Amino acid sequence: xxxxxxxxxxxxxxxxxxxxxxxxxxxxxxxxxxxxxxxxxxxxxxxxxxxxxxxxxxxxxxxxxxxxxxxxxxxxxxxxxxxxxxxxxxxxxxxxxxxxxxxxxxxxxxxxxxxxxxxxxxxxxxxxxxxxxxxxxxxxxxxxxxxxxxxxxxxxx
Amino acid sequence: xxxxxxxxxxxxxxxxxxxxxxxxxxxxxxxxxxxxxxxxxxxxxxxxxxxxxxxxxxxxxxxxxxxxxxxxxxxxxxxxxxxxxxxxxxxxxxxxxxxxxxxxxxxxxxxxxxxxxxxxxxxxxxxxxxxxxxxxxxxxxxxxxxxxxxxxxxxxxxxxxxxxxxxxxxxxxxxxxxxxxxxxxxxxxxxxxxxxxxxxxxxxxxxxxxxxxxxxxxxxxxxxxxxxxxxxxxxxxxxxxxxxxxxxxxxxxxxxxxxxxxxxxxxxxxxxxxxxxxxxxxxxxxxxxxxxxxxxxxxxxxxxxxxxxxxxxxxxxxxxxxxxxxxxxxxxxxxxxxxxxxxxxxxxxxxxxxxxxxxxxxxxxxxxxxxxxxxxxxxxxxxxxxxxxxxxxxxxxxxxxxxxxxxxxxxxxxxxxxxxxxxxxxxxxxxxxxxxxxxxxxxxxxxxxxxxxxxxxxxxxxxxxxxxxxxxxxxxxxxxxxxxxxxxxxxxxxxxxxxxxxxxxxxxxxxxxxxxxxxxxxxxxxxxxxxxxxxxxxxxxxxxxxxxxxxxxxxxxxxxxxxxxxxxxxxxxxxxxxxxxx
Ligand SMILES: Cc1ncc(C[n+]2csc(CCOP(=O)(O)OP(=O)(O)O)c2C)c(N)n1
Numbered sequence: 184x185x186x187x188x189x190x191x192x193x194x195x196x197x198x199x200x201x202x203x204x205x206x207x208x209x210x211x212x213x214x215x216x217x218x219x220x221x222x223x224x225x226x227x228x229x230x231x232x233x234x235x236x237x238x239x240x241x242x243x244x245x246x247x248x249x250x251x252x253x254x255x256x257x258x259x260x261x262x263x264x265x266x267x268x269x270x271x272x273x274x275x276x277x278x279x280x281x282x283x284x285x286x287x288x289x290x291x292x293x294x295x296x297x298x299x300x301x302x303x304x305x306x307x308x309x310x311x312x313x314x315x316x317x318x319x320x321x322x323x324x325x326x327x328x329x330x331x332x333x334x335x336x337x338x339x340x
Numbered sequence: 341x342x343x344x345x346x347x348x349x350x351x352x353x354x355x356x357x358x359x360x361x362x363x364x365x366x367x368x369x370x371x372x373x374x375x376x377x378x379x380x381x382x383x384x385x386x387x388x389x390x391x392x393x394x395x396x397x398x399x400x401x402x403x404x405x406x407x408x409x410x411x412x413x414x415x416x417x418x419x420x421x422x423x424x425x426x427x428x429x430x431x432x433x434x435x436x437x438x439x440x441x442x443x444x445x446x447x448x449x450x451x452x453x454x455x456x457x458x459x460x461x462x463x464x465x466x467x468x469x470x471x472x473x474x475x476x477x478x479x480x481x482x483x484x485x486x487x488x489x490x491x492x493x494x495x496x497x498x499x500x501x502x503x504x505x506x507x508x509x510x511x512x513x514x515x516x517x518x519x520x521x522x523x524x525x526x527x528x529x530x531x532x533x534x535x536x537x538x539x540x541x542x543x544x545x546x547x548x549x550x551x552x553x554x555x556x557x558x559x560x561x562x563x564x565x566x567x568x569x570x571x572x573x574x575x576x577x578x579x580x581x582x583x584x585x586x587x588x589x590x591x592x593x594x595x596x597x598x599x600x601x602x603x604x605x606x607x608x609x610x611x612x613x614x615x616x617x618x619x620x621x622x623x624x625x626x627x628x629x630x631x632x633x634x635x636x637x638x639x640x641x642x643x644x645x646x647x648x649x650x651x652x653x654x655x656x657x658x659x660x661x662x663x664x665x666x667x668x669x670x671x672x673x674x675x676x677x678x679x680x681x682x683x684x685x686x687x688x689x690x691x692x693x694x695x696x697x698x699x700x701x702x703x704x705x706x707x708x709x710x711x712x713x714x715x716x717x718x719x720x721x722x723x724x725x726x727x728x729x730x731x732x733x734x735x736x737x738x739x740x741x742x743x744x745x746x747x748x749x750x751x752x753x754x755x756x757x758x759x760x761x762x763x764x765x766x767x768x769x770x771x772x773x774x775x776x777x778x779x780x781x782x783x784x785x786x787x788x789x790x791x792x793x794x795x796x797x798x799x800x801x802x803x804x805x806x807x808x809x810x811x812x813x814x815x816x817x818x819x820x821x822x823x824x825x826x827x828x829x830x831x832x833x834x835x836x837x838x839x840x841x842x843x844x845x846x847x848x849x850x851x852x853x854x855x856x857x858x859x860x861x862x863x864x865x866x867x868x869x870x871x872x873x874x875x876x877x878x879x880x881x882x883x884x885x886x887x888x889x890x891x892x893x894x895x896x897x898x899x900x901x902x903x904x905x906x907x908x909x910x911x912x913x914x915x916x917x918x919x920x921x922x
Contacts, residue, residue: 193525205466246648
């Protein structure tokens with residue numbers, strides 16, 4: 184099983200997301216993340232889809248996406264030079280005793296403190312998945328009260 | 341020139357401009373504006389009122405398959421639209437060009453669970469090539485243009501247009517029907533890559549034991565002449581799928597019949613032993629390949645298909661060629677070297693001699709269904725169109741009818757839709773007045789859309805239905821006999837709660853009544869009803885039916901437990917066929 188990143192340009196209509204999501208569910212493909220947003224051309228959106236499967240499934244995913252009339256272009260950018268980013272927002276348990284440690288970690292990982300109460304810190308962090316995973320792993324023992332993690336957005340270099 | 345027109349008027353005008361001369365459907369509340377325009381345009385488009393929307397969809401399908409043109413059906417919102425879905429899915433799986441138009445509730449009510457509201461765009465997303473909800477009358481002309489273009493180009497398929505009533509009843513001041521489409525996401529690739537085509541030619545040169553595996557794509561692209569030329573130039577045997585029967589002359593020495601579950605021994609042995617498969621417009625359906633891991637173990641595989649997603653979906657392909665079958669073959673033929681007949685051709689003709697034998701009725705007093713099909717093939721005019729239902733009747737038709745031209749057979753291959761044959765045959769007849777159109781049916785399937793005999797009579801569509809009545813859902817019963825120790829659960833159509841299945845336990849003939857009485861049913865629809873149970877009267881009955889100027893229903897009472905052979909059990913390799921005495 185491999186993880187591939189597809190960068191997909193689609194018509195910016197309502198219903199296109201449903202078509203793509205439907206394709207994955209109807210054909211039993213696995214999506215691990217999907218993000219959508221407008222591009223520099225407002226009539227076009229870009230979907231970044233991270234999918235998991237063996238070579239033949241990944242090949243079918245690309246071909247089936249291409250078959251959708253509203254899909255303009257599909258690129259598998261896994262093996263191309265690219266920049267990828269994810270965003271995570273979290274509320275971390277932060278009583279006095281551990282607060283300094285947490286602030287230091289946020290600093291090392293180049294995150295930002297976005298909110299603060301007597302015993303809680305709100306943190307924002309962006310980066311690639313490895314960085315996200317490393318940060319989350321480090322923070323987990325302190326107590327993550329709530330976490331929101333975005334899908335990947337990716338741009339070929 | 342621009343005109344002020346209503347949405348319904350735009351729709352009908354656009355259909356006329358697309359060359360639609362017949363359409364099929366059923367009215368209802370939200371499509372009254374469209375029917376009103378149809379009423380005023382009776383001289384431009386013939387509207388055929390089916391008795392069930394499923395019937396209308398299959399009629400459009402039969403119209404399309406027999407002509408190559410786009411079939412059009414129309415239904416109201418909600419239940420009318422959902423009734424179309426089986427017909428749409430049938431067309432989707434067999435790549436039939438179709439435009440299905442459904443009414444929708446007023447735009448402002450969409451999403452409110454309004455009366456007769458169904459989310460058709462959602463429901464048909466995975467059974468259409470594309471679909472549209474028209475949210476603005478200004479996009480209606482473009483959408484209709486695109487729908488027809490998408491339906492008939494590339495790998496054809498059904499396209500649904502869901503039309504809210506406020507759009508069809510609304511007005512547009514400056515209507516013009518566009519003369520071209522501009523879709524950046526849809527550009528079918530018709531021209532195969534020359535380098536790849538070269539590789540196919542090289543593979544031919546290297547192969548000792550090649551086979552051409554021809555699919556429905558040959559028919560869709562009109563590539564039958566090229567197929568014949570390629571096969572003859574290279575002396576390569578040709579197997580044709582269920583959807584491709586008729587694309588290659590049946591009596592040709594290179595023709596080896598249908599492959600797969602109920603294919604010929606010759607085709608299945610040839611596919612198993614060959615060293616090259618050149619697949620053209622076929623998709624390695626599981627009914628063809630059997631156990632994929634043991635399919636064509638020594639063969640290199642070249643696959644020509646207009647749909648890139650069909651390539652390497654089931655079987656890893658060595659030489660992919662994405663392109664239209666006709667254009668690709670035209671480019672390929674000059675590249676391939678002519679080949680003499682070799683030992684492989686000799687082997688093929690040995691197999692054919694051994695296995696390709698006409699079916700014998702024998703001296704028994706019970707009609708053999710296979711023999712009926714063979715007699716139909718001999719007695720019907722050679723330009724007869726044939727539709728089938730699904731089950732044993734369908735496979736016997738495929739096996740024992742002699743296919744003479746490419747668009748001769750209409751059968752639901754991909755979805756296997758019981759109830760397809762009669763309405764499809766009516767669609768064929770509407771498109772081809774004056775031609776003989778027959779439907780080879782099972783007694784179970786025919787009951788799924790028998791209401792369309794009313795359409796046959798009223799619309800003067802003189803389709804002849806030949807029911808092979810074995811009193812069973814025969815194909816399922818066959819599986820139960822072969823793989824489920826004869827437990828005929830819910831496959832006997834005469835079974836009653838109190839019959840105790842005495843026939844199975846004692847072997848005594850059953851004295852229950854078969855319903856319906858097909859002759860009476862035919863008569864109720866003002867069709868001619870005939871029944872035949874005597875092998876000596878088969879020919880006479882067929883001739884009487886063919887001579888009648890109107891729709892006919894013939895019931896042949898046939899052997900109850902006849903089976904379709906050869907048969908590859910599901911999941912087995914295709915050279916492991918069961919061969920019964922049929
Ligand atoms: C709509 C639908 N329902 C169920 C089936 C499953 N099925 C396949 S063949 C068959 C039996 C068909 O019986 P009949 O029409 O009498 O034909 P026979 O096999 O006896 O020739 C059934 C139930 C189907 N193909 N289509």
